[in-house]
Amino acid sequence: MIVKKIKPVIYSMMLFGLMASCSRTKDGFPDGIEHVVVIGIDGLSVEGLKNAKTPVLDSLILNGSVCWNARTVLPSVSSPNWASMIMGAGPEQHGIINNEWELDDHAIEPIVSGQDGRFPSIFSILRKQRPQAEIASIYQWDGFGRLYNKESLSFDRTFSTADSTATAAAAYISQKKPHFTFIHLDDVDGAGHGNGHGTQIYLDAVGRIDSLVGMIMNEINRAGISDKTLIMITSDHGGIGYGHGGDSKEEITVPVVLSGKAVKQKYLVTQPVYMYDVAATIAFALQLKIPYSWIGRPVKAAFRGYEEPEGNEDEKILITAPVIYPKRDLYQQAGGLYIGRMAEVSIKEPSEDVTIRFTTDGSEPGPRSAIYEKPFSLEKTSVVKAKAFDASGNESLSTVAYFRILSEEHGNGLSTSFYQGADWKFLPVLKSIQPSSRWVSHEFQIDREQINELITGGNPNFGLVYEGFLEIDRDGEYTFYAHSDDGSKVYLNDEEVVDNDGSHGVRERIGKITLKKGRNPIRVEFFNGGGGYWLDVFYKGPGIAKQIIPADKLFLKSIE
Numbered sequence: 001m002i003v004k005k006i007k008p009v010i011y012s013m014m015l016f017g018l019m020a021s022c023s024r025t026k027d028g029f030p031d032g033i034e035h036v037v038v039i040g041i042d043g044l045s046v047e048g049l050k051n052a053k054t055p056v057l058d059s060l061i062l063n064g065s066v067c068w069n070a071r072t073v074l075p076s077v078s079s080p081n082w083a084s085m086i087m088g089a090g091p092e093q094h095g096i097i098n099n100e101w102e103l104d105d106h107a108i109e110p111i112v113s114g115q116d117g118r119f120p121s122i123f124s125i126l127r128k129q130r131p132q133a134e135i136a137s138i139y140q141w142d143g144f145g146r147l148y149n150k151e152s153l154s155f156d157r158t159f160s161t162a163d164s165t166a167t168a169a170a171a172y173i174s175q176k177k178p179h180f181t182f183i184h185l186d187d188v189d190g191a192g193h194g195n196g197h198g199t200q201i202y203l204d205a206v207g208r209i210d211s212l213v214g215m216i217m218n219e220i221n222r223a224g225i226s227d228k229t230l231i232m233i234t235s236d237h238g239g240i241g242y243g244h245g246g247d248s249k250e251e252i253t254v255p256v257v258l259s260g261k262a263v264k265q266k267y268l269v270t271q272p273v274y275m276y277d278v279a280a281t282i283a284f285a286l287q288l289k290i291p292y293s294w295i296g297r298p299v300k301a302a303f304r305g306y307e308e309p310e311g312n313e314d315e316k317i318l319i320t321a322p323v324i325y326p327k328r329d330l331y332q333q334a335g336g337l338y339i340g341r342m343a344e345v346s347i348k349e350p351s352e353d354v355t356i357r358f359t360t361d362g363s364e365p366g367p368r369s370a371i372y373e374k375p376f377s378l379e380k381t382s383v384v385k386a387k388a389f390d391a392s393g394n395e396s397l398s399t400v401a402y403f404r405i406l407s408e409e410h411g412n413g414l415s416t417s418f419y420q421g422a423d424w425k426f427l428p429v430l431k432s433i434q435p436s437s438r439w440v441s442h443e444f445q446i447d448r449e450q451i452n453e454l455i456t457g458g459n460p461n462f463g464l465v466y467e468g469f470l471e472i473d474r475d476g477e478y479t480f481y482a483h484s485d486d487g488s489k490v491y492l493n494d495e496e497v498v499d500n501d502g503s504h505g506v507r508e509r510i511g512k513i514t515l516k517k518g519r520n521p522i523r524v525e526f527f528n529g530g531g532g533y534w535l536d537v538f539y540k541g542p543g544i545a546k547q548i549i550p551a552d553k554l555f556l557k558s559i560e
Contacts, residue, residue, distance in 0.1 A: 029287040030262035030303045034228040036282050037173065037181045037220065040085070041209055042078065042141060043189030045238030047198060049255050052206035056214040057257065060231060064259025065267040065302035069318055072237050073275050076244050076251040077505065078189075081236035081275050083147045086121045086182070088279035088294030094119035096147065103146065112293045116149045120291050122279040123152040126180055129288050134176050138169040139184035154178070162187040166212035170219035177225050180286065183216065185209050189239075193532065196330045197239035197250070226260070230285045233257035234278055241331035242532025243485055245505020249397065258302045270317050271301050271309050320350035321396035322372075322386045331506075331534040334401035335384070337442060337551055343403040346375040347386050350396070358386040362545020364398060381405050381550045404443065404550035413440040413556045414468040418454050421461030427487050427501050427527050430465050441466060442551040444524050444537040451533075463527040464535075469519035469555045478515050478541035483508045484526060485534045491523040503529040515541075519558045 046068055049057060073084045073091055075098065083096040091097045095108040096119075103117055110119035118124075126133055136155040139145060140162055150156045155172060159165040162185045169183045191205035213233070220226050235254040237244045244251045256273055258281070276296035283290050284298035300306040325346045328334040336343070349356050349372075357369035362383035372386065382403045388396040406412060417435035437454055444466050455462060470492070472478070482488045482500040484507070490498035492513050500509035526535050540546040 027287065030285060030305070032228060033230045033261045033285045033287075035177065035179055035181075035220075035225050036230045036232070036285050037216070038183065038232045038234060038278070038282065039213055039216065040082065040182065040184045040234050040236065041188055041206075042184065042186045042236055043192045043197075043239055043244070044206065044209075044235035044254065045197060045250060046253055046255050047250070048188065048202060048206050048238070051198070052203040052210070054207060054210040056210045056217060057233060060213075060217075060233065060257050060259040063265050064231070064257060064263045065265075065269050065299075066258075067256045067269040067273040067299070067302075068320075070234075070254050070256040070273040070277075071275065072252045072254060074247060074252070075505070076237040076246060078141065078236050079143065079147065082144055082184070083119075084275040085234060085236065085278040086123065086148060087119050088122065088276050088283070088290065088296035089119065090276055090295065093293060093295065099143070112291075114149065116151070118147075118149055120293060121148045121152070122180070122282050123148050123182075125283065125288055125291060126286065127152040130179070130286075133180065134178040136169075136172055136176070136178045136181045137184075138165055138172065138181065140165040140186040141184055144184050162209060162212060166215055170216050173216065173225075174219045174223045177223050180282065185212065192239040192244070193242055196242050197244075198330070229260050230258065230263065231260045232278065232281070233259075236275075240506060241485075241534050243505050243534075246485075246507045248506065251506070256299070258299065262303050262305075264302060264304055267302065268317070269299060269302050271299065273299055317392075317394045319354065319388055319390055319394050319396045321399045322350055322356050322388050323348045324384055324386055324399050324401040326401075331446075331532075331536075333536065333548060334399070335403040337404045337406070337445075339406045339442070339551075340408070343378040343382075343405055344375055345378060345384055345401070345403065347372045347399075350388055354388040354390050354396075356386055356388055358384060360384050362400075362547060378403050378405060379407075381547075381552055383545050383547045402548045402550075404548060404552070406442065406551045411555050411557055412551055413442055414444070414466045414554055415556060416441040417465045417467075418451075419463035419465070420454075420456055421459065421463055421527060421529075424461055424463070424527050424529060425503050427489060427525055428463070430463050430525055433463075435465075440556065443554065444535060444549060446526075446533060446535050460528060460530045460533075463525070465526075466522075466524045468522060469558050470522040470539075470549065471519050471553045471555060472515045472517055472541075474542045475517050476514065476542040477512055478539055478544075479510060479512050479546075481508055481510050481536075481538035481546070482524070483534070483536040483538065485532060486527060486529045488524060488526045488535060488537075490537060491521075491525075493521055494523075506534055519555055521558070522554075 079099045080091045087094045095110040135153045142158045188205045191202040195201040240250040280296035281298045301308045356372040357365040360382045365387040384401045385398045387398045418437040482498040486503045487501040497511035497513045
């Protein structure tokens with residue numbers, strides 16, 4: 001059934017893509033766009049779109065333009081990003097800085113606002129400039145509806161499932177042929193939280209949403225408006241492990257796809273694209289005047305007859321990065337811990353027309369770094385970085401993998417204590433609480449299967465304390481990094497070095513301390529307030545690149 005639904009979509013998109021005019025209006029807008037449909041797929045990451053089976057979205061990309069590295073606003077959570085997407089500005093302007101925002105309960109006032117107290121949105125400016133316009137918002141996450149003034153809309157509905165949301169949107173488009181429709185689908189984000197970003201269940205969720213996009217596209221075609229419609233596919237954030245909210249590239253990088261009337265075919269957008277550019281692009285397509293308070297800019301390069309912004313032509317294009325194997329798995333960093341054996345490293349090229357260069361000392365790969373040709377072995381703890389280079393001088397971001405090798409155990413390890421929590425929002429004084437379980441860990445890592453067996457009564461609130469000694473080879477200043485979801489603290493020689501406390505998504509906090517050569521007492525405290533959890537502890541210092549603190553430097557006792 002899905003195949004039958006997709007075929008007319010592909011044909012329709014190819015047809016009206018070929019018919020798209022490259023002419024402009026006298027005011028400099030793309031000509032002929034009468035309808036805009038935005039489909040926001042909550043939690044859709046770049047890798048999720050690239051790796052899932054998505055024939056409909058693939059067709060839109062083939063017959064349109066795509067940006068593979070659009071940047072979210074921070075924090076990388078839903079409310080600030082959906083708000084930025086429809087308001088043409090960032091949290092600093094519209095004031096929606098977290099998911100707890102409410103119109104009558106918030107910390108920052110919008111820099112400008114209408115009579116309802118909200119920052120101007122694409123809905124409100126379209127209503128003001130075209131009072132008779134048919135405007136719709138149809139969404140699965142009911143929190144989306146609180147972000148804007150519903151009086152600006154002709155139709156505003158929320159539904160509990162992706163299927164019912166898409167079905168209602170398709171029916172509305174078919175009946176009303178609206179000028180602007182915003183559709184929000186939430187199942188991909190739910191799969192990310194419930195099963196992990198990048199897992200097969202997550203990719204299957206992306207595939208199911210793809211079929212719903214196909215149903216919507218078919219209704220656009222049946223309504224007879226496909227040759228006058230701009231389609232935009234957007235996302236509010238990516239994800240990592242079981243969550244999002246941090247500043248990793250996986251969380252803050254999302255795809256933006258434009259297809260349909262007046263859009264270039266098979267085009268890669270190279271201009272920087274930000275979350276707040278979505279509203280500006282919608283306004284541009286519908287020939288609206290953009291409010292002075294907006295900071296977003298239209299993605300003009302995606303349209304026929306428009307070039308990349310002046311000054312952008314000399315900037316390098318960011319190409320796809322290589323993958324180092326063993327690759328990242330949910331919260332587990334690429335690389336791994338190897339006990340009593342060497343590590344085998346392999347690197348996958350993103351395409352055949354690039355050269356992969358790599359290093360094993362944590363330094364940034366450059367044009368003179370070693371060229372990767374075949375898998376290789378590591379006998380000692382190493383930080384492997386790899387980067388892709390093409391013939392035009394473009395390059396990718398670096399991919400990093402942390403290989404920790406413990407050839408023989410000589411009292412290595414960390415004493416680990418588990419505490420069942422009680423609705424903690426911050427780290428309690430764990431020393432005053434009796435642990436319910438103890439064991440020895442090799443590193444500051446959380447074994448999810450082990451923790452799930454220890455959690456009682458379905459209470460995901462728990463704490464961990466890791467204690468041991470960190471061997472330092474050279475005197476000097478060292479930097480420590482706590483990367484966690486939720487709160488964590490790092491102590492060296494009983495001195496608090498890193499404070500990453502509180503309930504939050506994955507985020508990193510940093511601290512510095514001067515250490516002497518030898519074994520220094522180290523303690524890491526962690527708690528999970530609910531949902532997904534993650535802990536990594538990194539360090540760097542004299543002669544040491546930033547890396548996960550490796551097992552061969554951690555000991556149970558101060559002396560052998």
